[in-house]
Amino acid sequence: MKLKLITAVTAAMMAAAPAMAELTFSALSYRTGPYAANGIPFADGYQDYFTLLNERDGGIGGEPINLVECETAYNTEKGVECYEATKGQGVLVYQPLSTGITYQLIPKATADGIPMHTMGYGRTSAKNGSVFSNIFNYPANYWDGASIAITHLLDINEGDLNGKKVALVYHNSAYGKEPIRTLEELAEKHGFELTLLAVDHPGQEQKSQWLQIRRERPDYVLMWGWGVMNSVAIQEAANIRYPMENFIGIWWSGSENDVLPAGDGANGYKALTFHNLGTDFPLYADIEQYVKGPGKAAGAGDQIGTVLYNRGLYAAMLAAEAAKTAQEIHGVSEITPAMMRDGMEALEITEEKMAALGLPNFGPAFSVSCENHGGDGFGAVKQWDATAGQWTMITDFFQSDQDVLNPLIEEDSAAYAAENNIEPRC
Amino acid sequence: MPEQFFFAMEVILNGFMAGVLYALVALGFVLIYKASGIFNYAQGVMALFAAASLVGIMDGQVPFSHLINAIFGTSVHHFGWHVPAILAILLTMGIMVLLAWAVNRFVFKHLVNQEPIILFMATIGLAYFLEGASDLMWGAEIKKLDVGLPQGLNETIDNVTFNLFGYGFFIDNLDIVATFVAVALVVILTVYSQYSKQGRALRAVADDHQAALSVGISLNFIWVLVWSIAGFVALVAGIMWGAKSGVQFSLSLMALKALPVLMLGGFTSIPGAIVGGLIIGMGEKLFEFTLGGMMGGATENWFAYVLALVFLVFRPQGLFGEKIIERV
Numbered sequence: 051m052k053l054k055l056i057t058a059v060t061a062a063m064m065a066a067a068p069a070m071a072e073l074t075f076s077a078l079s080y081r082t083g084p085y086a087a088n089g090i091p092f093a094d095g096y097q098d099y100f101t102l103l104n105e106r107d108g109g110i111g112g113e114p115i116n117l118v119e120c121e122t123a124y125n126t127e128k129g130v131e132c133y134e135a136t137k138g139q140g141v142l143v144y145q146p147l148s149t150g151i152t153y154q155l156i157p158k159a160t161a162d163g164i165p166m167h168t169m170g171y172g173r174t175s176a177k178n179g180s181v182f183s184n185i186f187n188y189p190a191n192y193w194d195g196a197s198i199a200i201t202h203l204l205d206i207n208e209g210d211l212n213g214k215k216v217a218l219v220y221h222n223s224a225y226g227k228e229p230i231r232t233l234e235e236l237a238e239k240h241g242f243e244l245t246l247l248a249v250d251h252p253g254q255e256q257k258s259q260w261l262q263i264r265r266e267r268p269d270y271v272l273m274w275g276w277g278v279m280n281s282v283a284i285q286e287a288a289n290i291r292y293p294m295e296n297f298i299g300i301w302w303s304g305s306e307n308d309v310l311p312a313g314d315g316a317n318g319y320k321a322l323t324f325h326n327l328g329t330d331f332p333l334y335a336d337i338e339q340y341v342k343g344p345g346k347a348a349g350a351g352d353q354i355g356t357v358l359y360n361r362g363l364y365a366a367m368l369a370a371e372a373a374k375t376a377q378e379i380h381g382v383s384e385i386t387p388a389m390m391r392d393g394m395e396a397l398e399i400t401e402e403k404m405a406a407l408g409l410p411n412f413g414p415a416f417s418v419s420c421e422n423h424g425g426d427g428f429g430a431v432k433q434w435d436a437t438a439g440q441w442t443m444i445t446d447f448f449q450s451d452q453d454v455l456n457p458l459i460e461e462d463s464a465a466y467a468a469e470n471n472i473e474p475r476c
Numbered sequence: 477m478p479e480q481f482f483f484a485m486e487v488i489l490n491g492f493m494a495g496v497l498y499a500l501v502a503l504g505f506v507l508i509y510k511a512s513g514i515f516n517y518a519q520g521v522m523a524l525f526a527a528a529s530l531v532g533i534m535d536g537q538v539p540f541s542h543l544i545n546a547i548f549g550t551s552v553h554h555f556g557w558h559v560p561a562i563l564a565i566l567l568t569m570g571i572m573v574l575l576a577w578a579v580n581r582f583v584f585k586h587l588v589n590q591e592p593i594i595l596f597m598a599t600i601g602l603a604y605f606l607e608g609a610s611d612l613m614w615g616a617e618i619k620k621l622d623v624g625l626p627q628g629l630n631e632t633i634d635n636v637t638f639n640l641f642g643y644g645f646f647i648d649n650l651d652i653v654a655t656f657v658a659v660a661l662v663v664i665l666t667v668y669s670q671y672s673k674q675g676r677a678l679r680a681v682a683d684d685h686q687a688a689l690s691v692g693i694s695l696n697f698i699w700v701l702v703w704s705i706a707g708f709v710a711l712v713a714g715i716m717w718g719a720k721s722g723v724q725f726s727l728s729l730m731a732l733k734a735l736p737v738l739m740l741g742g743f744t745s746i747p748g749a750i751v752g753g754l755i756i757g758m759g760e761k762l763f764e765f766t767l768g769g770m771m772g773g774a775t776e777n778w779f780a781y782v783l784a785l786v787f788l789v790f791r792p793q794g795l796f797g798e799k800i801i802e803r804v
Contacts, residue, residue: 086616222773
């Protein structure tokens with residue numbers, strides 16, 4: 051009898067399913083494995099924003115949101131498995147959260163007609179939407195990061211870096227090597243001397259690199275690190291008494307996890323960011339009221355306001371806004387991945403829109419187009435205050451050097467198009 | 477003398493210091509291998525587990541708090557007290573002894589007389605279990621470990637070398653502490669295994685556990701003892717590495733650094749672990765300094781394994797390992 055009842059209920063639910071349309075988003079997260087400490091806050095922020103939309107607004111455009119989380123442990127093979135396992139569920143957009151997974155998924159997602167958003171990571175030249183039809187990397191990419199760091203150095207040196215020495219301490223991987231080409235171009239343009247210092251994975255031992263820095267005393271050190279490499283580098287810099295205000299990390303080297311282990315030694319360390327910090331935004335009151343208060347926060351609910359939580363929340367906000375744009379373009383609330391792609395390509399983030407969302411000045415204003423899938427390359431610089439135990443924005447959002455970057459992106463994407471027989475579409 | 481020469485000396489000295497830290501991890505492997513013939517893949521994870529437990533106890537963290545809160549809908553995270561470092565170290569040692577007992581009671585007791593590869597596979601399972609247990613008990617976030625160890629530039633060495641050579645040598649205070657700790661550990665462990673009753677029993681089990689059983693030595697007790705000592709060594713390694721980088725998952729990867737040290741020093745020699753660590757540490761730093769740049773840098777891991785491979789070819793048992801000859 052019980053079995054019959056269960057079968058009847060299941061059949062009724064299946065029959066009712068088409069009427070219960072929902073927008074499916076995917077979170078390829080890593081709450082376990084070597085980088086779990088960074089994956090957890092991002093995943094929490096991403097999930098909490100969608101929970102907020104469901105609880106407060108009933109979803110997006112009247113459609114409830116279904117978030118499908120799949121654990122990758124930051125492992126490329128697992129990430130691809132997650133993609134294959136979930137794509138049949140009508141996922142509107144993938145955020146792989148790993149450059150390795152991104153590279154594997156670019157051809158797959160393009161062939162499947164599913165858009166992918168790689169915010170601040172992945173393949174930089176995917177900014178060229180003419181070649182990479184389904185890949186988006188707004189609001190900024192690695193090359194923007196390299197240029198933003200150098201522009202900041204120009205700003206604090208009255209526009210002159212001639213004769214200065216800049217060292218890049220980088221993770222010896224495709225990710226770590228990403229900024230080298232751009233920095234070499236910028237070194238030629240601005241006359242600074244660039245020294246490259248590779249660090250072996252995972253980066254627990256960096257004595258050789260920091261002894262060299264102690265000896266050569268570069269004026270500035272940039273870092274492209276991840277995981278333990280960041281905290282060890284900051285500790286080593288403190289050990290050799292390198293002036294921390296001259297040490298700047300990319301946005302993946304600028305979370306609380308990176309600076310806290312070094313204690314007071316990390317004071318003054320700078321990092322780049324493409325979104326704002328803390329919880330001093332009206333939207334966080336809603337998170338408290340609709341998500342954390344009722345016990346619906348993701349994970350332990352203890353990451354709200356951290357750098358990577360805010361990044362996850364920002365990524366979810368951009369995905370939700372693209373979905374809204376897609377609904378407006380196509381005049382339907384039930385959108386498909388192809389419609390979502392159109393929404394992402396027509397996305398426009400303005401100051402007014404962010405203020406209306408309860409996130410005034412949370413990120414740079416930017417717009418996306420067929421040719422430009424990467425936004426306008428705006429970022430800012432933040433600094434760690436060890437006494438207060440918090441990051442502070444020390445600049446407004448400013449733009450990377452598009453004159454240097456655009457030809458590089460054009461060149462790299464053209465090579466990709468030639469290799470893969472892609473006809474530029476716009 | 478040219479500055480380049482002093483810089484090379486500085487690199488070599490720092491290489492030795494790094495080697496001591498590698499040796500601390502390798503010591504744990506040697507202890508268990510000597511006593512039971514088990515290559516303990518979980519030694520690195522034990523260092524992570526020990527260090528995470530230490531920080532958790534010091535901070536008064538409620539173990540399994542995320543699990544408790546998820547099941548009961550509570551919001552407990554901390555007991556509200558702070559435990560002094562010394563007491564926390566003793567309590568963590570207690571946890572490692574409990575772990576040693578549990579590992580033997582629930583895993584290795586059932587695997588006596590199994591092939592070494594089976595025992596090795598069991599330690600791989602143990603490593604994954606401990607990784608998850610560590611996250612579940614104490615959380616996956618990166619934790620600052622502060623047991624009062626000095627860190628940063630040693631000013632005395634910097635000043636003295638500057639006055640002598642016109643070049644101030646950088647030596648990290650933490651590395652100096654690690655060196656003293658490693659030397660003390662080796663002396664204590666060597667004396668213990670040579671002169672104490674349990675130490676002799678341990679060596680007897682290592683030589684032939686069936687013969688040891690026949691003269692009344694308890695295999696269970698010896699295995700719990702040796703896993704406890706390995707747990708203590710893991711705690712020491714976890715403290716040293718955790719103080720450098722914070723307590724985080726990557727501590728478990730230090731096992732990869734211990735492997736070439738073991739291949740070079742021998743799997744059964746306590747002094748061999750130290751000498752192997754020093755050679756690997758110094759060698760990889762010197763190679764990076766002299767030739768690394770020409771090869772694109774980041775050669776340390778690569779060089780450590782190549783050096784170990786060369787030693788394996790000419791001396792398979794390692795520098796201090798026992799040469800095993802099986803007669804037909």
